[in-house]
Amino acid sequence: MESKTNIIGIGIGPFNLGLAALLSTHNDIESVFLERKPEFHWHQGLLLPGTTLQVPFFADLVTMADPSHKLSYLSYLHQQDRLYQFYYYENFQIPRIEYNHYCRWAANQLANCHFGENVTEVTYDQQNDTFRIQSELASGQKKQYVSQNIAIGIGTKPNTPKWLETCHHPLVKHASEFGRLQDKLTKCKNVAIIGSGQSAAECVLALFRSLTPEQVDKGASIRWITQSAGYHPMEYSKLGQECFTPSYMDYFQNLPRNKRREISADQGLLFKGISFTTIADIYDLIYERSIGGKNPGLLLNPNCKVLSIEENSQSDSLKIRCTHTQLDKNFSIEANAVIAAVGYVHDWPQWLEQFKDSILETDDKNKFIIQRDFTAKRCDQGLGKIFIQNSEIFQQGVGSPDLGIGANRNSIIINQLIGKKIYRTPENTSFQKYGIPDGAVLDE
Numbered sequence: 001m002e003s004k005t006n007i008i009g010i011g012i013g014p015f016n017l018g019l020a021a022l023l024s025t026h027n028d029i030e031s032v033f034l035e036r037k038p039e040f041h042w043h044q045g046l047l048l049p050g051t052t053l054q055v056p057f058f059a060d061l062v063t064m065a066d067p068s069h070k071l072s073y074l075s076y077l078h079q080q081d082r083l084y085q086f087y088y089y090e091n092f093q094i095p096r097i098e099y100n101h102y103c104r105w106a107a108n109q110l111a112n113c114h115f116g117e118n119v120t121e122v123t124y125d126q127q128n129d130t131f132r133i134q135s136e137l138a139s140g141q142k143k144q145y146v147s148q149n150i151a152i153g154i155g156t157k158p159n160t161p162k163w164l165e166t167c168h169h170p171l172v173k174h175a176s177e178f179g180r181l182q183d184k185l186t187k188c189k190n191v192a193i194i195g196s197g198q199s200a201a202e203c204v205l206a207l208f209r210s211l212t213p214e215q216v217d218k219g220a221s222i223r224w225i226t227q228s229a230g231y232h233p234m235e236y237s238k239l240g241q242e243c244f245t246p247s248y249m250d251y252f253q254n255l256p257r258n259k260r261r262e263i264s265a266d267q268g269l270l271f272k273g274i275s276f277t278t279i280a281d282i283y284d285l286i287y288e289r290s291i292g293g294k295n296p297g298l299l300l301n302p303n304c305k306v307l308s309i310e311e312n313s314q315s316d317s318l319k320i321r322c323t324h325t326q327l328d329k330n331f332s333i334e335a336n337a338v339i340a341a342v343g344y345v346h347d348w349p350q351w352l353e354q355f356k357d358s359i360l361e362t363d364d365k366n367k368f369i370i371q372r373d374f375t376a377k378r379c380d381q382g383l384g385k386i387f388i389q390n391s392e393i394f395q396q397g398v399g400s401p402d403l404g405i406g407a408n409r410n411s412i413i414i415n416q417l418i419g420k421k422i423y424r425t426p427e428n429t430s431f432q433k434y435g436i437p438d439g440a441v442l443d444e
Contacts, residue, residue, distance in 0.1 A: 007417060008133050008147040009033035010119050010349075012040060014403060015389040016153030017103060018061035019410040020110050021071045022423075029417055032145060033110075033153075034135055036118035040107040042100045045179040046199060048206050053099055054198065054234070054275060055244075056092035059404035061106055065411035065423050071106045079105075117143070122150070122351040124359055129382050148384040149417065152352065155390065156344035164340045167309040169318060171337035175199045178206075178339055186210045188336040189220050192320060194306055195341030196226035198234065201274040203339050205282050208298050213289075216297035223335060224298065227305035227325055234273030242430040243270055244399040246408050251434035252397035253372045257363060264394040271398055272343075303327075309338060346392060360386065370395040373416060374409055387413050 007023075009016040012035035023031045058064060060073035069075070073094075077083045107113050121134040125146075133145040158174040171188065173181060175195070185191050185207060193204050207222050224231075235241070242248060252260060282298075289296035307321045307330070317334045324331070356362050361369050361379035368388070369377040374396070376386045389409070390401050399405040411423035436442065 005030040005032050005145060005147045007031045007149040007151055008131070008145055009151040009153060010122070010133070011035060011153035011155055012037075012107070012113055012115070013153050013155045013389075014042060014061065014103060015406045015410070016151055017107060017110075017113070018406045019151055019153075019389075019413060020113050021061045021069065021106055022065060022407070022410050022414055024071075024110055024112060025066075025069070026414070026418070026422075029414070031112045032147075033113045033151075034117045034119055034133070035113070035115045038116045038138070040100075040104050040115065042103055043096075043176070044100075045176045046202065047097050047100055047179060048182075048202055049097070050205075051096045051202050052091075052093040053096060053403070054093065055402065055404050057094045058092075059402070059406070060102065062407055064404065064407035066407075071109065073102055076102045076105055119349070119351075122349075124355070124382070126380075126382070129384050131384060149387070150385075151387040151389060151413065152349075153389040154347050154349055157347040159343045159345045161306070161340070161342060163306050163308045164342070167311075167318075167338075169309075169311055169338075172309055172318065173339060175203055175339050175341035176344075178203050181337075181339075182206065185337055185339070189215075189218075190223065190317075190335045191221075191337045191339065192223045192225055192333070192335040193339050193341060194225045195343070196228040196231060196274075196302075197272050197341060197343065198274050198278065199343075200224070200226070200341030201231070201278045201282065203341055204298070205278060205285075208282065208285055211297045213294075216289075216295055220297060222298050223301060223333070225301045225304050225306065225320070225322070228302060229326075230302050231279060231300070232269060232273050233276050233279055235270045236276060239432065240270070242432050243267070243397070244402045244404055245429040246399075246405070246426060247428060247430040247432075248434055249397040249399050249405065250372070253395075257369075257394070260394045260397075264392075264398065267393070267398050271393075271401070301333075346390075352386075355386075367392070367395075374413060375416075385416065 006029045009019060012033050016033055020031065020033045023029055057073050061071055062069035063072045077086050116138050117135045119133055119135050123132045125132055130146050130148050131150055135143045158176045191207055193200050204222060204224050211220060211222060286296045286298055303325045304322045305325050307323055310319045312319050317336055318338060319332050319334055321332050357379065359378060359380055361377045363369055370388050370391045371377050374387050376388055393400050408425065411425055415421050415423055
């Protein structure tokens with residue numbers, strides 16, 4: 001079974017789902033989006049009560065490209081009879097659970113999105129300048145598609161440091177599984193959370209809130225370990241956030257690759273820190289629970305790098321071996337469960353790796369070269385495009401994984417597919433001038 005399309009989307013996360021939504025109004029472009037999971041879920045293990053997006057609701061699937069689109073978040077609220085409730089909610093940052101529900105609502109209306117269909121192979125037909133995509137359904141049925149263009153929305157997978165990879169204890173898991181394990185974790189005497197970002201803070205807060213004074217009196221605790229020097233907030237000032245605009249992305253992509261690597265390596269706190277509200281909630285809870293010299297039940301341990309986690313054969317506990325990064329001393333602490341909130345890495349498919357240096361050009365570090373139009377640079381004479389939705393930040397800038405960039409990037413992709421400027425792409429999205437100041441005279 002074979003069908004031909006203008007573009008195939010591989011992987012359906014928010015970015016490719018947004019592309020599918022925008023393309024649904026263009027009958028002149030045939031598109032199909034394939035996802036191996038049976039249904040849409042966004043970071044399912046971290047859809048915790050009380051957690052919100054860290055961007056305004058305008059960062060939905062379509063609004064920043066087409067505010068009048070029928071699959072906007074406001075349209076979703078209207079259909080859910082929640083517009084007035086949202087009106088009085090008075091919060092730009094919406095519950096994470098509702099964002100997931102909104103995306104599922106949109107996906108259910110898109111005939112071009114196929115879930116439960118796993119892409120097993122992608123090959124290039126040089127003679128016809130097309131890509132052949134083979135997929136398989138859960139039933140075992142095989143399908144094949146032909147398309148000149150591909151949009152890759154594979155996304156990321158949990159980062160697994162060696163100490164996490166080599167420990168197979170059922171209660172030593174990545175934070176992506178926190179939701180599934182939360183009930184078990186609340187019954188553990190001592191739980192260690194490792195990491196210093198938003199996910200770590202949310203796991204800590206969820207467990208700390210459920211920890212009772214009676215449990216603490218019996219020796220229960222939550223321990224928060226990070227190799228960072230402290231628990232620092234994410235950049236959230238109004239001018240600081242302008243790094244997540246198309247203007248900054250355009251400026252950044254014009255820089256030499258080595259300069260981009262250098263800059264991006266120093267921008268961690270723009271997107272890796274903790275929200276002010278989460279830090280405040282944790283601090284206030286510690287303050288309240290420590291009144292009268294009581295033990296609050298939360299231990300904070302910065303400057304501690306985890307070396308290994310071993311099961312203690314003498315008891316049901318785990319031994320966490322660490323080194324203090326500033327004192328250069330090694331030590332061990334015990335816990336009954338460990339959640340590793342240590343981030344994610346890009347999950348490049350093997351078939352894409354096979355295109356290196358035959359179809360797609362690579363740099364001196366064997367990385368794909370993502371161009372300003374979000375295509376991977378080809379080294380052959382082919383005209384078909386491979387769009388990369390979310391590459392490493394040194395390629396597109398810190399805004400690359402940001403939900404607020406998705407619709408603008410997709411509008412640029414669609415303009416290329418159609419061959420004309422269907423979507424207006426704003427030229428000035430920041431007050432800051434990132435390049436040479438206007439009116440400046442360059443030295444000769």
